[in-house]
Amino acid sequence: MTPANESGAATYRCGFAAIVGRPNVGKSTLLNALLGQKISIVTPKPQTTRHRILGILTRPSAQIVFVDTPGLHASARRAMNRHMNRAALASLQDADVNLFVVEALRWTEEDRHVLEALSKQGRPTILIVNKVDKVSPKERLLPFIEELSKHAQFEEVVPVSALKGTQVERLPDLIARYLPESPPHFPEDQITDRTQAFQAAEIVREKLTLRLRQELPYGLTVGIEQFKEEDGRLLINAVIWVERTGQKAIVIGHGGEQLKEVGRAARIEMSERFGSPVHLELWVKVKENWSDSEAALRQLGYEV
Ligand SMILES: Nc1nc2c(ncn2[C@@H]2O[C@H](COP(=O)(O)OP(=O)(O)O)[C@@H](O)[C@H]2O)c(=O)[nH]1
Numbered sequence: 001m002t003p004a005n006e007s008g009a010a011t012y013r014c015g016f017a018a019i020v021g022r023p024n025v026g027k028s029t030l031l032n033a034l035l036g037q038k039i040s041i042v043t044p045k046p047q048t049t050r051h052r053i054l055g056i057l058t059r060p061s062a063q064i065v066f067v068d069t070p071g072l073h074a075s076a077r078r079a080m081n082r083h084m085n086r087a088a089l090a091s092l093q094d095a096d097v098n099l100f101v102v103e104a105l106r107w108t109e110e111d112r113h114v115l116e117a118l119s120k121q122g123r124p125t126i127l128i129v130n131k132v133d134k135v136s137p138k139e140r141l142l143p144f145i146e147e148l149s150k151h152a153q154f155e156e157v158v159p160v161s162a163l164k165g166t167q168v169e170r171l172p173d174l175i176a177r178y179l180p181e182s183p184p185h186f187p188e189d190q191i192t193d194r195t196q197a198f199q200a201a202e203i204v205r206e207k208l209t210l211r212l213r214q215e216l217p218y219g220l221t222v223g224i225e226q227f228k229e230e231d232g233r234l235l236i237n238a239v240i241w242v243e244r245t246g247q248k249a250i251v252i253g254h255g256g257e258q259l260k261e262v263g264r265a266a267r268i269e270m271s272e273r274f275g276s277p278v279h280l281e282l283w284v285k286v287k288e289n290w291s292d293s294e295a296a297l298r299q300l301g302y303e304v
C-alpha cells in the first residue's frame, strides 16, 4: 500500500541504503540478490570488495540506492586497507538507512566494531542475519537474534539467505519506509553508477581471486587500458598489476595456462553482462608495493 500525501498523489521515496558489515558476511551477494543481477563481485575470500558500488533498484513507489561497501575491518595497516575503511565509512555518512549484515550464529569482535561505528552514526538500522541456509534446525537462530538485539536498537530483524534468495524479496518494501520523500535520483533503467570499464576490471579481478591461493589476490589490482566498440564487438585490454616480479610468474601460470583460463572465464562473463562479443587481452605488470602507496592507489583508481 502506498501512502498518499495531501494532494492525494502517491508518495515517491528515494534514498540511500548502505550495506555494511565485516568482510565476508555476504554483502555483495545480498546486493546482487536484491537487484536480481550481478553488479558486485563475490568470492569466498574476505576483502574482495574494495570500492563503494551503487546498485539502483527502481520500483513503482520508491527508488532504493544500495551502497555496497568494503567490509569494515579492525586492522588497517596498509594504505589499501585504510582506503577500504574510508570508503565504507563514507557510505555510512550518506545513508538514510543501514543494512547491518551479520552471519547467522557467528558474532565476532569485528562485527562488534562495525556495530559501534553504526551506533555512533545513529541512523535507522535493519539487522540482516545472512546465511541462514547453513543453520539447522532453524530454532537455533532465535537465541542468536535475541542476544544481538541486546547490543543495539534495530528497526527490523530479517533472517535471509542471500545465496538462495530466501526472504530477500521482503527487503525492498521494509527498506523503502525509511527513505525520505523524494523523486528518483537516477533514471529508472540505470542499475549502477559504475562504468562498463570498471565492471570489466572487477570481473577480471574476481576470476583471478577465485583461482589464486592465499595472499596473492590482496597484492593485485586490474586497470583497463582500452575499452572500445568496433564492428559490434568490445575490444578490452586490461593490465593486472602485481607487487613483485615473483608474483607475475604465479599469475601467468605454467605455460600461460592460468592467465588463459582467467581470460576465458572473464570474457564469457563480460559478453553476457554487456550483451556483445568481447575480445579481451590481458597483460601482467609489476608496480612495487602499489597497495601500500597512497599515490599509486589514486593512480590505479582507488579514489576515496
Ligand atoms: N551459504 C551461504 N553462503 C553465502 C551467502 N551469502 C554469501 N555467501 C558466501 O559468502 C562468501 C562471501 O560473500 P561476499 O558477498 O563476497 O561477502 P562480502 O565480503 O560481505 O561482500 C562467498 O563465498 C558467498 O558465496 C548465503 O546466504 N549462504
Ligand SMILES: [Mg+2]
Pocket: 027, 028, 029, 040, 041, 048, 049, 069, 070, 071
Ligand atoms: Mg563484498
